[in-house]
């Protein structure tokens with residue numbers, strides 16, 4: 001595997017970065033905290049997602065990026081002849097994950113789950129194995145020698161991916177267990193075939209018996225059917241006779257009832273015609289009275305007119321008189337007023353006596369008596385005028401009463417024969433009205449009678465028709481009675497054959513039902529037989545499956561043994577190889593000062609000095625660190641050699657910590673020589689003085705806002 005390039009957006013402290021990775025030894029340099037480790041961690045995050053991150057999900061996106069800006073990474077890698085592009089992002093305020101994978105330019109996955117599956121398939125490892133194979137983490141190297149031997153053994157075994165063999169063994173064991181369990185369950189459910197076979201034989205016998213019964217009934221049914229057919233013919237002939245007889249009887253009764261209907265109708269018409277004759281006499285009698293109607297009507301109208309005109313006149317007179325009464329009342333009122341004035345003047349003077357003064361000028365009155373006399377005359381005159389007015393009013397009121405009387409005579413009272421007014425005679429008018437009413441009734445009756453008489457012809461025609469129909473019906477009745485006498489239908493014969501036919505039919509039905517019951521029994525037995533046959537087949541199939549699974553289980557047990565042997569073999573072989581490779585590197589890096597490294601069977605680490613192995617504690621910190629680095633490099637070398645692929649890449653994070661300048665240079669020389677085993681060696685360092693010794697340099701810097709950028713120099 002080779003890393004071609006990575007593009008980042010808002011990943012940790014990187015706002016935007018695009019780095020191409022060349023082949024060879026690449027120095028990833030920069031000051032502490034600029035983002036060197038983050039850059040290579042971005043490779044693991046793009047491949048494996050949040051699980052491969054050193055922080056939780058919230059710590060991945062760049063602090064300071066707005067919620068609308070996504071955190072994105074696009075990684076290009078090469079494996080053999082194929083190139084892959086993996087794109088991963090965290091989007092929106094809830095940082096929803098998204099991912100897609102492209103193989104040779106073609107999209108092969110488009111979801112987080114889908115990518116997880118594809119990446120596991122492409123790399124054949126999870127993120128833990130990825131880190132142990134390709135990435136020597138900062139501080140991890142020192143940790144190797146600080147561990148106790150057992151822990152060291154575990155970690156070396158994990159680094160060498162022997163844990164993959166362990167996992168395979170576990171899977172084989174689990175599968176073997178499952179297979180055995182399934183076999184047990186299947187064995188418990190498998191049915192006994194001998195028992196099933198004997199049950200099958202029994203069912204077959206029962207079916208044969210039911211078939212035989214059904215067959216014998218078939219013959220009986222044929223005979224009964226024949227008999228039923230014969231009876232059916234005879235019966236249908238008898239039935240025909242019966243129906244004919246019935247039809248004739250119905251026809252006869254219809255004719256009879258029609259005949260009586262017609263007779264009744266004819267009687268009714270005759271009665272109507274007779275009534276019409278008497279109506280003609282009545283018509284003649286009422287003719288004169290009916291004719292007088294117009295005359296009475298005219299008289300009535302004339303009287304009505306007279307009454308109206310007289311009434312109008314009387315009302316007019318009445319109004320005029322009422323007006324006069326009003327005027328007289330007015331006159332009387334003014335006279336009363338004058339009378340009161342004169343009387344009060346007289347009273348004033350007469351109460352003062354002869355010394356009284358003139359009420360107008362205040363002078364002493366000279367002629368007191370004359371004045372009193374004058375007032376008395378005046379009062380007398382007014383009283384006389386008042387009486388005259390009262391007499392006139394009474395006269396008019398008498399006239400008004402007379403007019404009311406006359407009006408009453410126009411409305412309801414009889415007129416006094418002697419008087420001239422009114423001319424209208426109420427009684428006479430009432431008589432005219434009575435006569436007119438009688439004439440009206442006669443006229444209406446005349447119209448009614450004429451209409452009835454007009455129907456006479458129609459009735460006579462109908463009477464003729466009824467007579468004709470009646471004689472034809474009589475002829476029909478005679479014929480029908482004759483036909484009935486001649487018919488050969490006999491009730492007893494008909495009932496007898498009907499009974500016999502019913503019995504034949506019932507017999508046939510009974511036989512059919514019996515046969516049907518056998519047929520149903522046979523069908524259900526056949527179904528049971530089929531079920532048994534199916535069960536036998538299922539038991540046989542299950543047996544075959546169990547046999548196969550038994551073979552599988554055996555195979556899995558053998559495989560487990562082989563894998564355990566393989567693991568032992570691997571561990572026993574790998575330790576010498578590891579010692580050899582690490583010793584070579586250590587010799588080279590110490591310029592032959594130390595002859596090699598050793599890892600004993602208990603995984604204790606030792607350094608050879610002058611042909612003798614000594615524990616690491618005897619040596620300086622830098623020498624011990626170098627020993628660790630050599631073992632780590634040897635592990636990665638072994639992994640890529642075992643994978644059988646062309647050299648991959650390795651990332652070494654801060655390996656120079658404790659080394660002096662001479663060591664640093666020899667480490668660099670050694671790394672440059674590892675190009676056969678590793679196509680890309682990415683060395684992360686904050687140490688600036690070895691920058692120039694790298695074949696390629698990627699520089700990581702941070703600006704004053706804390707935003708980092710990286711570029712290949």
Ligand SMILES: Nc1ncnc2c1ncn2[C@@H]1O[C@H](COP(=O)(O)OP(=O)(O)OP(=O)(O)O)[C@@H](O)[C@H]1O
Pocket residue numbers: 011012013014030031032033034035036037038039059060061062063138686
């Ligand atoms: N989400 C983030 N947004 C912005 N900055 C972040 C984020 N997460 C971590 N950082 C910053 O990134 C830096 C850590 O980066 P990193 O470990 O990659 O540095 P380094 O270059 O490897 O340093 P050293 O040389 O010390 O190992 C820290 O300064 C940390 O504050």
Ligand SMILES: [Mg+2]
Pocket residue numbers: 036037038138653
């Ligand atoms: Mg770092």
